[in-house]
Amino acid sequence: MKARSAKRSEKRRDQIVQAAVRLFSEQGYYQTTMEDIAKAADVSKGLIYLYFKDKNDVLFYTLRFVLDMYESDVAPALVGKHNPLAALRIALYGLCRLTNEHVQETVLAYRSSKDLSKRQRLEIKIRESKIGRVFRGCLEACIHERLMLPLNLDIMVYQYIMFCHTWALKNWAFRDKYAFDEYLAEGERILISAFLTPKGRKVFESQRALAAA
Amino acid sequence: MKARSAKRSEKRRDQIVQAAVRLFSEQGYYQTTMEDIAKAADVSKGLIYLYFKDKNDVLFYTLRFVLDMYESDVAPALVGKHNPLAALRIALYGLCRLTNEHVQETVLAYRSSKDLSKRQRLEIKIRESKIGRVFRGCLEACIHERLMLPLNLDIMVYQYIMFCHTWALKNWAFRDKYAFDEYLAEGERILISAFLTPKGRKVFESQRALAAA
Amino acid sequence: MKARSAKRSEKRRDQIVQAAVRLFSEQGYYQTTMEDIAKAADVSKGLIYLYFKDKNDVLFYTLRFVLDMYESDVAPALVGKHNPLAALRIALYGLCRLTNEHVQETVLAYRSSKDLSKRQRLEIKIRESKIGRVFRGCLEACIHERLMLPLNLDIMVYQYIMFCHTWALKNWAFRDKYAFDEYLAEGERILISAFLTPKGRKVFESQRALAAA
């Protein structure tokens, strides 16, 4: 009984959040009315208020949904990858690919984070730093294994993340000139190759050869 | 007569835009009312409509103002610098410093660009690419003079810009851990040192020695 | 079967009405939602509609409940009191005491009577006049037995009732200055003593002496 209602409840929340993700992404938070969301989610306006406190709460769960999606997509891909350099490349590729698939959602996060309450913003930041930790783990291992030169982890992590996000945030500057693959390849050069040790370079080359085969 | 009125007119516009910059930066575009702007600019609500078509138009000029500020601050600093490596460093420093001084305005640009009309957004992008061209010029020269390894200019330019903007966009992740100077120094390492040729490295070192003296 | 279900049914109604009495009294009719009532009565929202036509119907039964309470509490106390002066005093005391015990409910009746339909309001008035008839009976007997001077019954009856209700309606004006007993004592002076015949005065005095002993 309870399980079923919890399931139904979860279904409803998802229904609404997914509609909100799309609408907020396309039109922005303030341009989207609760009516819009209700229509897109195929529920009544009043129903939304059974599952969310107010419009802002919908935004919060929408942003949380987007960030969770990122983390839950990138992190698992690394499981079992014992080679940290490979892991780093996979993480970079994963986040770049996701960003490419969700350009609008990525932009939404930058547009609307400030519209959350302090408490909500804090939680969003926590979610965001989870994805950062994925990169940090890879980087740390690379450096520890002397595959990469020592670097400031905090800052470098954001170099990786921002490189991916830039594809969304400045996509108008790249779309016409570069394919996604080219952009990504350049990223590897700038963010990985440039910082490899001789040992790292060897590993890196053998990986590329492997991938090419 | 006309000149005077044009001057007065310009003064009015500035008055309003500057108030808008502050308010939009602090509270966001949608949270700021025309009333707020009028009060902050010490003019009447109606007056704003003599100088701007509508609220969106105020946003447009506000963003334009912010971007112009960036360009007009960074570009002149390079005039006369014949050493492209020095110029690149100065540009990076300049944009970083500006971003640090205008965190909120920088964030505003990311929040509100999408709220412009297509035509307006296009012009904003043009302004934005001007600052890009500054970096591009430096980079090009560095590479041409074999101070830096060959790099994809389009992408690298945004690496520089985004590094600076990240200080604003993710300031909550850095503020507590790093001083602005440390962040900037790390930027030089990641974005310049890493890509220097042996010749470039020598020039770079001698510059640092000079600066230290 | 029917008896049992009728009993259960009655129990349900009471459950709901009692919750409504409390909530309406405390927060007012319009501030109280059906949800509130359901929760307070520990039943589901839908159930209320099995026993009441709509929210207004709940109000009607709530007010009826309050008035019935008044009548069923004051009237029985007079049974067997053959001395009409004593009865009058008991009635005054009884209504005053009840009002004191149910300040909010009394105020509710004044706040919300107008929110009933004409038909409902009429029935409420009928219930209200029952309590009036109690006083009228006492008064009539007092006058008939020459204990009190002849007075207009209709108006005098409301003098008694309103004196009691004033304790609730204007309680902020009295609470800090007078104890309930003092207020009541003054009422006896103003509404009974002042209108006694010499004969009535004698009876009155002997009663007070008796009560004091």
Added chain:
Amino acid sequence: MKARSAKRSEKRRDQIVQAAVRLFSEQGYYQTTMEDIAKAADVSKGLIYLYFKDKNDVLFYTLRFVLDMYESDVAPALVGKHNPLAALRIALYGLCRLTNEHVQETVLAYRSSKDLSKRQRLEIKIRESKIGRVFRGCLEACIHERLMLPLNLDIMVYQYIMFCHTWALKNWAFRDKYAFDEYLAEGERILISAFLTPKGRKVFESQRALAAA
């Protein structure tokens, strides 16, 4: 300039309050929408919010208006009346007459006082007590001049006020049976005559004779 705008402003407030008095009186506070008030006051919905904080604020000023009306009508009638007994009668007559002319407004005060904020309610009570002070002054003088027996002023004052209000609050119980004059005459008997000293009685009689002539 300022004076004119202040005047205009005052006019607007009055316009709105008067519409609100009528509508709240007729339909009650919660049944009246801001739209209703706007229409009745022949202004736009938005305008109301330029002069009042919210709907509750309109109620506050509405009730204040009603109470001010009472006080400003009764009090001046007593100016120059050096005979306190005459003054008391005039006050009673005045408040009764006003109540008769504003039955709905009087009822409104009883219905809606609780819908105010604490602070607002306090001010309303202060206004209400002003009318009480008028009666208190008369009564005090009557007693001081030995025209009336000593009485509890606080309580007696409310006997006078409530007698008048009862005409409104319970008008359904009286309207069909008694004319306003009869009700008032009975009030004088119950609330004045009954408490006169022999000296007071003489003065009272001579006044009535005078009035009859």
Added chain:
DNA sequence: TATGAATGAGCCTTCATTCAT
């Protein structure tokens, strides 16, 4: 030019009521 009173479309939110289970 400059003002600010006035407008009214539109939005968020509430809540009485219904109905499938």
Added chain:
DNA sequence: CATGAATGAAGGCTCATTCAT
């Protein structure tokens, strides 16, 4: 009988924009 998820009409309030002065 009983539930509570779902509805949607309706209301309070905001604010960009206009216009008489």
